[in-house]
Amino acid sequence: MTGFPTTSFAALLPVAILTLGAVVLLLSEAFLVSGKRAYQSGLTVAFAAAAAVAALALHRPGPVFDGQGTLDGFSAFVTAIVCAGLALSALVGASWLEARGSERGEFYALATFGAAGMVLLGMATDLLVAFVSIEVMSISTYALAAWLRRGLRPSEAAFKYLVLGAVSSALFVYGSALLYGACGSTAFAKLPEGQGSPLYLVGMGLALAGVAFKVAAVPFHAWTPDVYEGAPTPVTAFMAAGVKTASFALLVRLLLAAETGTAVKVAGFGALVSALALLTMIAGNLLALPQRSVKRMLAYSSIAHAGYLLIGVVSAAVAGARAQALAGLLFYLAVYSATVIGAFAVVGVLERRAEGEREPADPWDLSRFSGLARRHPALAFAMAVFLLSLAGIPPTAGFFAKLYVFRAAIGAGFEMLAIVGVLTSALGAYYYLRVVLYMYMRPPEAEAEVLSAPSLAVALLAAVLVVVVLGVAAEPLVRLAAAAGTLG
């Protein structure tokens, strides 16, 4: 290496902006006297936007710090999704937290730190950098999950998340150690050199299991429903969008690096991941069926969607279908992030609040949605749009996301995965539409309090626009995703 690595530092600009934003938010809280915090969510949005712009503007593909990371279209796209997710979640979080009297600068600071970790994870091409990024991301989200300290559910969620998250990190780091033993390097690019050694097999298996925890693939999903349900709703939204996107970016890079040496057809770990995909789609959808708590249903549905995304990952391992599959995966992640944040936002709006120390038994029960179309037609319409998109019914963005991923799967020759995928999404239509049924076809229950705030309205409107506009005119984003569908 000669000279000062200017380009490498420039590549880290989005991360730097996000970190700076987090620090500013922390300090602003420390020096706050008036107690007015409305600006903090705005500030978060501004920093997120700046980071996204920086990522898209400084599109100079190439390795970062001697291949510890890489800057490519893929990482830029992931950065954009994470930043959009951060901005939307911050807007949703503002009024939600304020209503519960727990809006603090630290909340946004933690989320922004977490986003910095996610962005870094999207760029990581080295096991150690990946591990550090995972930790930055995870520790922020552990703290966020425990944000409302009172009550049983939040503490259970945070504790579970912490313990299981620590286990997954341990798996990952242990796998990394074994991989280092097998390959003599922690760089992804050197991984194929270890192929054939038993150390490599065990190490890769452990590392993939660690990532599978993060993306909530069955059978590593057990933490998801409890954590998603117990965490504050805006945090759940952020986790479903951001953590999932970043973890999938890592999974793709890791798996593709491991599969580089093999022939066109997937072997070994590819087969393993496709088995995970099958399990995840089937179990996620089946478990979502009986849920009466809408928040828990969305948690299981996020498992199911991880299954569809895994189809994209497996298809990307087939050389001929790689570009299409990666583009499909990115498109899916973008659409899913907007949709799921919107859906969780509506859940948060309707959530029954704790009265003093007493926690309500069923704060997210389906009955909260009864007759919503009569009381708040716009809110019900927004939720219906999100649910139809999650179910993949045209003309919503979710349909084209599924179309894109399944197309890649058929192009890669995974007809069986695609068949299971569409059949389970038909199953999904049932539980998503049950919420629509409650909103539109049941009489309203006793007047329930509903959050409303301009920031919330902006977030919901943005999410609805994404879902609807991408449902009728997806071409621009498809183009962007296609351009980003190559790994550096």
Added chain:
Amino acid sequence: MNLLSLVVFLPLFGALTLAVLPRDEVGQHRVLALSVSLATFVLSLFLWTGFDAGSGAAEFQFEQRSAWLPSLGIGYHVGLDGVALLLVLLTTVLTPVVILSAYRAVAERVKEFLIAILVLETAMIGTFAALDLVLFYVFWEAMLVPMYLLIGIWGSQNRLYATIKFFVYTFAASVLMLLAILYVYFHDGNTFDYLEARRALEVTPQAARWLFLAFALAFAVKVPMFPLHTWLPDAHTEAPTAASVILAGVLLKMGTFGFFRYALPLFPEAALSYRGAIAALAVVGILYGAMMSFVQTDMKRLVAYSSVSHLGFVMLGLMALSAEALTGSVYQMLNHGISTGALFLLVGLLYERRHTRQIADYGGLGKVTPALAAVFVVVTLSSIGLPGTNGFVGEFLILSGTWLSRLGAPAVMAALGALGVILGAVYMLLLVERVFFGPLRKEENRTLGDLSVREGFVLGPMVALILLMGLLPQPFLRPVKPAVDRLVQRFQAAEVRLGGETRVGTVPPAIARPALQARARPERP
């Protein structure tokens, strides 16, 4: 702007306009929705008059092709052949009729109701007009949501169960069609364009069979074919009148249209290997539907089961693959849309007056409501295919076309089908007898009002069409001919590829056979 695209999207535009009108201006909403649907109807008449059914004319007319999602190979491509044209016309006729019919019946959430109807109209016309496989799928699925809401919000007691069943049933059946569409994409030179796919599709015979089955499953549920029909009685019975009319009138035709447009021409070889089984199921459906109608005590359920029977005829005609039977099938699609649509309207009118659908609650209404009874009789006669009504033309063509087709055991199929016609006459006439004739048993029925002027406008077009299509079928049959001929030609070409004996087309009637044979062998020493 392309006239066809205008017809497709005008209702949607109307729905968007409705969405921004103030909520309590119910009168405004009704007038706006009615005018939009009437304007759509008038525009669609220009499609009819502008359609060239000559032998040299293009297969698809009013075509528009523009980029939609070029990176994914998806285009916006619409166009009409004669069959699609007639079905579009059926849609644009029925929509204003149902909007008018719902003036009194729907008093709650009128705005949402009208929006759902108009969105549904766009989706229906789009399904018939689409010439891109993904565009077709988008319209096809987009139809489900407004129908789901129509049944679920404005339906009767058991509506929630019925609407979920309707949605999940039809959605689950069509997702495999999406995969088949994706598979086709990779085997026709990477495009979703229908014309291109039909021309350039190259798949192994085995794959073609799977693809055919995937398409056929989606369509068979929609038709609905026995034994996939179980969603239909529930959905029809629980739906509000307007939705029942559209469901029976147009949505069911999408299944048979799908066979005609997609499943048969895309995979002719595979279709030939399954036609016997499908035709047998169609015949079972005819008889089963008729027998189920026999035992119903609920008028709406009776009409719903009669749909299963009538659509069985259409499927039988499609599988016969002779020009006569295919033409009859297309004609019967229109007939069923009009006569069963009208029956649902009439049942709805009775329900509005008496708030019951039980046949036993009526009787002797002919004396109280003579005009209603007269219309009911006319519609019934059309439904059972009396000569002079539209139903006769369709059923006659189907049965004679099937008899003379090269389907396995055509005479048996046609004879069993004819048995279905007789059964149909029995259960429909029994219904008329039990509702309108005999003594006036119930006191409540003495005060029922006859048809109002508005209701006259609702039923007038239907009766007029029944008579017009029965006495003057030619203008309706003419645009069908080129499409039917092309389909038969495609199958004849497939036969040549397969080799072996002739399996499609018409056998010369037995009576003409000796003469033909004599002509073929003129000299004998």
